[in-house]
Amino acid sequence: MKNILIVDDDEKICWAFEQFLTDEGYNPIIANNAEEGLRQIENNRPDLVMLDIRLPGISGLDALQEIKKIDPQIQIVIMTAYDNVEMTITAMRLQAFDFLPKPIDLDQVKTILNRVSRLKTVRKELTLDWKGQADQTQKYQLIGKSSQMQEVYKMIGIMASNNDTVLIEGENGTGKELVARAIHHNSLRQDDRFVAVNCGAIPDELLESELFGYVPGAFTGASVQGKPGKFELADGGTIFLDEVSNMSVALQVKLQRTLQEGEIERLGGTETIKINTRIIAATNQNLSESAQRGGFREDLYYRLNQVLIKLPLLRDRVDDIPPLVEHFLNQINRELNQTVQGVSHETMKILQNYGWPGNVRELENTVKSAVVLSRSDVILPEHLPTRIQDPVLTDNALQMDLKSILPTIVKRAIELEKDSLYDELINILDAELIPTVIKTCNQNQTQAAKLLGVSRTTLIQKMKKLKYKGS
Ligand SMILES: Nc1ncnc2c1ncn2[C@@H]1O[C@H](COP(=O)(O)OP(=O)(O)OP(=O)(O)O)[C@@H](O)[C@H]1O
Ligand SMILES: [Mg+2]
Structure with missing residues (x-):
């Protein structure tokens, strides 16, 4: 300069x-x-x-x-x-x-x-071609060239050409809604509506009338005209049932019937209404496990799961991080009329080493807040939140170790017909972790509890269970 x-x-x-x-x-x-x-x-x-x-x-x-x-x-x-x-x-x-x-x-x-x-x-290190040239025509653009994402694209293509029910499984922020929209917008139904319903966010009584609608006077407070439900609104199009695992058993039964018959009845009504609505459901839990454990109706699970699309974790496809960052920067430049050039090499390395528990959504939010903080057109490490700058388990060493030993442990647990593997593993971890933390914190239980992110009561309970008195 x-x-x-x-x-x-x-x-x-x-x-x-x-x-x-x-x-x-x-x-x-x-x-x-x-x-x-x-x-x-x-x-x-x-x-x-x-x-x-x-x-x-x-x-x-x-x-x-x-x-x-x-x-x-x-x-x-x-x-x-x-x-x-x-x-x-x-x-x-x-x-x-x-x-x-x-x-x-x-x-x-x-x-x-x-x-x-x-x-x-x-x-000088920056690579982003920011001039807002990313494909603006494609509204529901999915980014990532990893083999896992290629699989996802293939499935979207296949599912866009038929009317089967799809279940999308993926942890928070992996792109479930985006994939659902991509299926709809590539299908013959694209000119009709895509209606999303978050089954986890709406109380059960309301959810039923949201989905199925009601006739006049169906319940106190029902409007005099009655109201069509989302299944009807999405007729000819697609309904997206997000967080479907949170539905009550009663509603699960009703949904099962709807899927089977292809028709609905408004609340309080007697008339059956034929619907031609494609169903895409999403869950961030392992629905097959919930079905086995009885938390979710098995028959409904099999109906929803005609085809399963499983979305990969972001940390399992780190090569997709640079193009995703570029995509979000282009988006921000367009939306906020900015001219951010890119992130430095060092920043990108940090982004690729982080574990991303909140997946793509967390990455998107991180990039957005970094742009705001950078006050310039370049993103440096100090513009990232500290949890990302200095993660405790940096190179995922622990994760790699676990990856290598867990399959053996799980196999052994199956042979022994165990039913408490999860608890046993947590106990083993606690037995090592709790004494180490207490010793390192010089017996200061308040500090130790804070470090672990648990209450002091929980810490004391854990110590008791381990018969560890400190020293
Ligand atoms: N492959 C991808 N390419 C580009 N953007 C993506 C991709 N995956 C996710 N996103 C973006 O990340 C954000 C989260 O995606 P989405 O809402 O679809 O995830 P989700 O799995 O439904 O999350 P949640 O579990 O929090 O509901 C959205 O802004 C979405 O546009
Ligand atoms: Mg979602």
């Missing part, structure tokens, strides 16, 4: 900057008003502009927007009095890199200069 433009009508400030920046080895360019500043930008393309807000002629805020139009990569630091909160907020919203309160503190200037030159260095 070499050229730095100072725009200020206060000559003393300009002079002080000129001395300081020259001493530090930069090439300062001075302008006493915004018009002159904009001319200098066209001629000299500075990397950084220190811009006063209160200027004669074109105001600092207007100049800020003009500069961003000329070259969004030029970083702009606005200079203003501390008490000018509103102006500061507006400037930051308009993509200023930072603000520098007056009177100017040169140490603060140094810090800003360091940050901007670091940005310039990492920018």
Whole structure:
């Protein structure tokens, strides 16, 4: 970084900057008003502009927007009095890199200069072709070239060409709804509605009338016209039953009948209504296990599970992380009219090493919040939440060890006809973990409980169970 433009009508400030920046080895360019500043930008393309807000002629805020139009990569630091909160907020919203309160503190200037030159260095590493060129025509675009995702695409293609019921299984944020929409929008039903119902979020009594509708006077509070249910609304289209495992048994029976007969009855009504609605259900639990344990009706499970699409965990397809990040950045650039260039190598490495319990949704939220925090067009590690920057189990060593020993343990458990493998494993972990934590925390149980993220009562119960008194 070499050229730095100072725009200020206060000559003393300009002079002080000129001395300081020259001493530090930069090439300062001075302008006493915004018009002159904009001319200098066209001629000299500075990397950084220190811009006063209160200027004669074109105001600092207007100049800020003009500069961003000329070259969004030029970083702009606005200079203003501390008490000018509103102006500061507006400037930051308009993509200023930072603000520098007056009177100017040169140490603060140094810090800003360091940050901007670091940005310039990492920018060379960036690969994102941000110009908003990602395919905008495809609304429900799925990203990822991993073999697991290829399998998913294949299934979407197959299922889009028929009317079978589909069950999508995947942990939180793996893309269940997106896949359901992709099936619908690639199918012959695409011109009719896709109606999503979150069975986990609606109380049971309401869910029944949501799904099946009601006739006038069906219950107190029912509207006089009655109301069609979502099955009817989605007639000709697709209904997406999200978190289907949360349905009550009574509703499960009713759903089973609907699937079998292809017809519904509104609540309180006697007339049966034929429906032509495709059903896609989703669950973040292992529904076959719930069915075996009796938590979910087996006959309904088999009906829903005509075809199963299982979505992979994000941590099992880390090669998909860079294109996903790029996809989300492009999206943000389009939506917020930003010009984020990309993430540094180091940041990407951290993103690929993290475990992503919240899968793609967590990645999406992380990228979005990092863009907001970065105040610039490059994302660095410090813009990530600390849980991602410094995960405890960094290289997934524990996970790899478990992967290698668990199959043997599970096989053995089957031979011995065990029915409490889960508890036994937790006990083994506790027996090692609890004493280690207590010792490391110097017997401080409050600290140990906090570290483990359990209440002190839980910790004491666990110690009792282990017959461990500390020492
Ligand atoms: N393969 C993918 N490509 C692009 N975006 C994706 C992909 N998978 C998921 N997403 C995005 O991640 C977010 C979460 O996806 P979605 O809502 O479909 O997941 P979900 O499994 O239904 O999550 P939850 O369990 O939280 O309901 C959405 O914004 C979605 O657009
Ligand atoms: Mg969902």
